[in-house]
Amino acid sequence: MAESADKGTKKARDRTGWQAQKSAMTRDTILDAALDCFITIGYASTTTAKIADKAKVSRGAMLHHFPSKTELIQAAVEYLHGKLLYLYAKCIDEAIDDEEAHSLPVDERNRRGLQGYWNYLSSDLFTAYHELCVAGRTDPELQYILEDSIARFDENVAQSSKRLFPEWAKRGELYELAMDISQFLMQGMAVSQIVSQKDARVSRMIDYLSDRLEEIFHAGDQDAAIHRHSSRK
Amino acid sequence: MAESADKGTKKARDRTGWQAQKSAMTRDTILDAALDCFITIGYASTTTAKIADKAKVSRGAMLHHFPSKTELIQAAVEYLHGKLLYLYAKCIDEAIDDEEAHSLPVDERNRRGLQGYWNYLSSDLFTAYHELCVAGRTDPELQYILEDSIARFDENVAQSSKRLFPEWAKRGELYELAMDISQFLMQGMAVSQIVSQKDARVSRMIDYLSDRLEEIFHAGDQDAAIHRHSSRK
């Protein structure tokens, strides 16, 4: 009871203290170094020593901030999660400028959204994220750490899309189909790109997908797209 | 000069010898164990010792067959390459029975081909292969080993498709578009499936893709699909 009051004052010190800021700064330096390692040498060969080297802090210092490798990875994933959300928003916003968004025809807004999404998927951060997901398949601990992040990210992307294309969100099942096809196809392209460069085909594919999305929603009015295929066996 | 004749006789012995067969058998046992490790514990944490354990041979025996880890991995990739080719052919053949292939309508053959391709992409072997490709990004040695395998496999799949759908192959650019969209989309689905289970959406997506492929080739006659989108900026 009396202790809680004491802790209250201590907590206040923590926030106002100057070394707390310094601490937070080196913390971010370490996390940035961790992401840099994921990108440059891959998750598998990222060791705590290499992260410390890249961050230019001693291993002891790092161990002070992150007592175990697991906690460091967990924090790095959380950090990456935040950066990905920001990058996604930035890519979409740069592709679709809000000012002129409403003056653009739907299909053009569509196309720009896809291009923004593609820019996001082509980033180093997404590459690292994908690699983490793959590694998580056989690493239960990492998988547990990622699960939460994946779910939250998907949710956020869905929200973002609804905000950008309000007229789509009302389409229900049709909207889900459009989202699925866009995500699956674009991610397939991104992964193929990671494995072996195929730039030439990517641009054509974005054009094609853009046309199909437009078609889905136009044809949806005439009840021709989704019911046609869902009526098959 | 005289030595070459001697070596000729020795080479003959190698093939006829009984222990040569035994040797080849344990070789395959080791390679199977390697692939099993890739699948169950992942490439990153696959060690030579674990492979030897799973193959139930001593580390010394394995070192006899594969002097270094690199050579073992190289052989395992080659082995996997062969198994993938076989599995691909098997999945397609099971989906499209050659007997009735010509009696089926084009779109039904289409759909079955996609389902077969999906079965292939859902296999453990493909999962392991994809993981190897991802690991190769930051492992130059592995990347070099894979490059050759990837190119040969793509070539083989292209050949196989042309054989199964001879009427498509004549379409030129349209055929490439259809191949790209099928591969990108299906692989995107497979990768998403690896990361987090999304069965429900997969079946719907195959239906949709099947319809689009049919459309591409029907519309191609009327010059409406590819020129429409490639004429955009």
Next chain:
DNA sequence: AAAAAAACAAGCAAGGCTGATTGTAATTTG
């Protein structure tokens, strides 16, 4: 100003992985 706590540095011990060495049994060749 003294005490307490935090930030940071450096070295140590245990375990895992790779490659090399040495040894043994079976088989083929001459």
Next chain:
DNA sequence: CAAATTACAATCAGCCTTGCTTGTTTTTTT
């Protein structure tokens, strides 16, 4: 049958990675 070769087994040394422990400097509290 003897020699050489092959298949296989087991152990050892060196390196890397992780986490723990001890020590030093700086800052905050009282």
